[in-house]
Amino acid sequence: MATAEQEQTGEFLLDEKTLREIETMKGAGQWSIVWRRIKKDKMGMLGLYIVLFLILMAFSSWILLGFDNWLTSQGYLLGDPLNPRSFNNLYIELWLPGMPADSPLVLFQHPRHHFPELAKLPPSFKHPFGTDGIGHDMVSRIFFGATVSLALGFIGQMTTVIIGTFLGSIAGFYGGAIDDILQRVIELLYSMPGFILMIFIIVLFEDVNIPGGRYAVVVIFFSLIGWGGTALIVRSNFFSLKQQDFVEAERALGASDMRIIFKHILPNSLAPLIIIVTLGIANTIFLFAALAFFGFGDPNAVSWGDDLNKWQNELLYFPWMPMFPALFIFFTVLGFNLLGDALRDALDPRLKD
């Protein structure tokens, strides 16, 4: 009976703890309470740090690659005058304070330029992640690949969530025929395994020429077919919220439907949306990486999934070539999963184990 006793004392302690928690949170807003709960969650904070690090990496690589000429002309990036390659921006060099201006630190190679004489080098001080089969520096490929890999996950997930929220809120608010039609459509989309349907669509629409290349097609179709889950959750939230007194009161004051939906009900169902976005980004990044791995990505893009696809067969003899892109995909998915779990626990403590 030791377990039952433990359970009781555990419950008692929990009560005390909850009381103290309530004491400290007096007068605090909802978001500061959520933030305090996340800060206590060690795994959640680890996830947050991973996600922040990756976002920082993606942003800085985007700026470095997109504006390197401008940055050089402004003097933030220095070219080595003795090295012709650095003038053509084949190296991206960074001047650190305290270092002589004529020998800057070579941080990254240009991700699209390769040096055939440097192919297949194992990890070393100069190339911490080694070089790949045709002489790209893997550190540079991974650093600059972060932009595409993360942006795809973010954009894909944000568009699905926006479409899903919009359709779900309309269906949940008005009900009736709109709701019925939407439910049938969701049922259709849900019966198709996403990975297989995406391959089907990518192959069919391979030849489409739109700005952004093949990945733009992938993201557009992903958001067109992926909104079902969000719509269902938003819809059920609307069903329970639209009966509440504050909505009645607002209606009695003569507010329009749009005002009730966007100003009153939607902000109240923000918590599940935040969770969907965070956990969904992990799934989206995983899906796009899987598509790229099996050859349905864009071979010209600089992204982790495509590098993985290119070098997957070198794994047994040159393991560093595919290992590092895969490791970064793993870290990204892990970070977003950890953060999403922590957010779920913090936003909706009832669900916590």
Next chain:
Amino acid sequence: MSLKGFIIRRTIYIVPVMLGITLMNFTLINVSPGDPVIVRLGLIHCDHDDCYNAAYNGEAIEMGLLDRDYYTIPWFKRYVSFVNDLLHFDLGKSWYYTQAGEGIPIAKIISDRAIYTVVLNVLAFFFSLLLATAIGVVSATRQNSFWDRSLTIAMLLGYSMPLFWLAKLLMLLSFQLFNFTGVANKDAFKTPLFLNPNFYKYLILPTLALTLGGLVFMARLVRSQLLEILRQDYITTAKAKGLDNRAVIYKHAFRNGLLPIVTIIGNSLPGLLAGSVMIESVFGWPGLGTVFLEGALFRDYPMMMATNTIFPLLFLVARLLTDITYVFIDPRIRY
């Protein structure tokens, strides 16, 4: 309403959904840019236009895009004939898999290859269910112990690991340890299949990878379900009666935890199938997944159309079975 009526109603319900799915696939193929005939004709080389036009028209007639008088057949007629063929289990002929210049009928390819996918998936499903239950029970009954923590972290890491990469890592590990990559070759599939020791040898790594993939999903679920149930009052009552811990968990807690678990398992079956597409492709296992992926890489339209009809059908059947299982597990459910 009777149980029989419920089952019949749910089975009939599959028909409109399948019609919707085939219609969607059909529309997607029709609105996609590029002429499928030209894709098909890619290998034919002609010196002058007449030859090319003749080949083009012949191919279009064979594909059912033009009728005998070279008029375009409207899409709804093509859709009706597609559904009609489907009802007769005629999935058309593959473009990529050919034998003596003729495409092999897709129904034949599928019936030949299905056995590999079925063996792999059934084994992996069985093992992952068994292990997930064991891990879930160990974690839930010893909550916050060392074992629970390490198992939870391991599950989390596995959950974040892309399945195809897990398969590749297993391959690397096995190569380093046993000098055996597990990539299937011809030896493995000599008939009689089930008496062939090589078949089992090459089955090990794909099964292991797929088991791990399914395991991480299920174990998380079993754990959280059991934890929720162990907190209920009737468990305390059972313990207060002086029942043995084992009896409390397996007789009281586990049966009630089964229902949500069955839901997720039913819904994860198609995920397992999609996972087996990845695993099969990595290990060169000649099941349906490999056939599908290779066909897609070489733009084998009839094959893709067939897979995109079969996989949703499997999903719907899995969901139907889940719903029926509910009724047997939980007497409270009214249908």
